[in-house]
Amino acid sequence: MQDEEIRQKIASFDKWHYQFDLRGNLTSVRGKNKVNRHKQRKRHFFDPVVQLFGGSLEGKRVLDLASNAGFWSLASVHAGCDYVLGVEGRQMHVDQANFVFEVEEVEEDKYDFLVGDIFETDLRQFGNFDIVLCLGLMYHVTKHVDLLEKISEVNDDLLVIDTTLSKASGSVLKIVRQNVENPLSALDYNLAMRPTRQAMRDLVEVFGYLVATLEPDFRNENGKPNWVGGRDYKGGSRRAFVCSKKTDLSSLPVKVEPA
Numbered sequence: 212m213q214d215e216e217i218r219q220k221i222a223s224f225d226k227w228h229y230q231f232d233l234r235g236n237l238t239s240v241r242g243k244n245k246v247n248r249h250k251q252r253k254r255h256f257f258d259p260v261v262q263l264f265g266g267s268l269e270g271k272r273v274l275d276l277a278s279n280a281g282f283w284s285l286a287s288v289h290a291g292c293d294y295v296l297g298v299e300g301r302q303m304h305v306d307q308a309n310f311v312f313e314v315e316e317v318e319e320d321k322y323d324f325l326v327g328d329i330f331e332t333d334l335r336q337f338g339n340f341d342i343v344l345c346l347g348l349m350y351h352v353t354k355h356v357d358l359l360e361k362i363s364e365v366n367d368d369l370l371v372i373d374t375t376l377s378k379a380s381g382s383v384l385k386i387v388r389q390n391v392e393n394p395l396s397a398l399d400y401n402l403a404m405r406p407t408r409q410a411m412r413d414l415v416e417v418f419g420y421l422v423a424t425l426e427p428d429f430r431n432e433n434g435k436p437n438w439v440g441g442r443d444y445k446g447g448s449r450r451a452f453v454c455s456k457k458t459d460l461s462s463l464p465v466k467v468e469p470a
C-alpha cells in the first residue's frame with residue numbers, strides 16, 4: 212500500500228482510539244493523554260505478561276475480546292504469538308484493525324478479526340486459547356458471570372482483565388449509565404455494571420483462576436513517574452488483574468497488591 216493510500220484510509224475513519232505509526236503515518240487521536248495512556252497500559256500489564264512467558268508469546272494462541280482497532284492484537288503479534296483472534300462489536304473498529312494489520316504486513320494465517328457481540332458469539336468454534344485479553348470491557352457489560360463462563364470455556368491458562376472499578380466497598384456491581392452511540396461504549400444497553408476490586412476477584416476465582424492485582428507504576432523512559440492519561444489508575448478506580456489457571460504468577464516481574 213502506498214503512502215498516499217495509507218493517509219487517505221487513515222483519514223476515512225471518524226475516530227481512532229490509538230496512535231498507530233503506519234509506515235510513518237500517524238493515526239490521529241485527540242490529545243497526548245491518550246497516547247501516553249496506552250503506552251503506559253502496555254508497560255503496566257501487557258509487557259509483564261510477556262515476561263511471565265520468558266519474553267515471547269511464541270506458541271501461544273491469543274483471544275482479544277473487544278479488540279477495537281487491534282492495538283492489543285498487534286502487540287500480541289509483535290510479542291511473537293502464533294495466532295490472535297479479535298472479537299469486536301463494531302464494524303468500524305474491525306475495519307481499522309484489518310487495515311492496520313494489512314499495512315503492518317502481518318501474515319494472514321496469524322490473525323482474524325470478527326465483528327460480533329461477544330454474548331452472541333460461540334467462542335468454542337475457534338478452539339482454545341492460552342491467553343485471553345479482556346481489556347476495557349468489564350465495565351461496559353451487565354452479564355459478568357456469562358462473560359466469565361464464555362471466557363473460561365475456551366481459556367486454558369491466562370486471562371488478563373483491565374477495568375474501571377467502582378470504589379464502593381465490598382463485592383459489588385454498580386450500575387452506571389452508558390451511551391451505545393459512543394463507539395467505545397456498551398453495545399446492548401445504555402447501562403452497564405462496574406465491578407469493585409473485590410467483585411472482580413470473586414468473579415474470576417469462582418471460575419478457577421488465581422488472581423494477581425497489579426500495582427500501577429506509570430513512568431517514562433527515564434524512570435520518572437508519568438501519570439499523564441493514567442489518573443484513574445493512580446487514584447485506584449482502574450486496575451489490571453492477571454488471572455491464571457496454570458502459570459505460576461509468583462514470577463510476575465511487577466508489584467502485586469495485597470488481596
Ligand SMILES: C[S@@+](CC[C@H](N)C(=O)[O-])C[C@H]1O[C@@H](n2cnc3c(N)ncnc32)[C@H](O)[C@@H]1O
Pocket residue numbers: 276277278279282298299300301304327328329330345346347348351373394395396397398399
Ligand atoms: C473502551 S474500548 C476498549 C478497547 C480495548 N480492548 C482496550 O482496552 O484498549 C471498549 C470496546 O468494547 C467494544 N464492545 C463493547 N461491548 C461489546 C460486546 N458486547 N461485544 C463486542 N465488543 C464490545 C466496543 O465496541 C469498544 O471497541
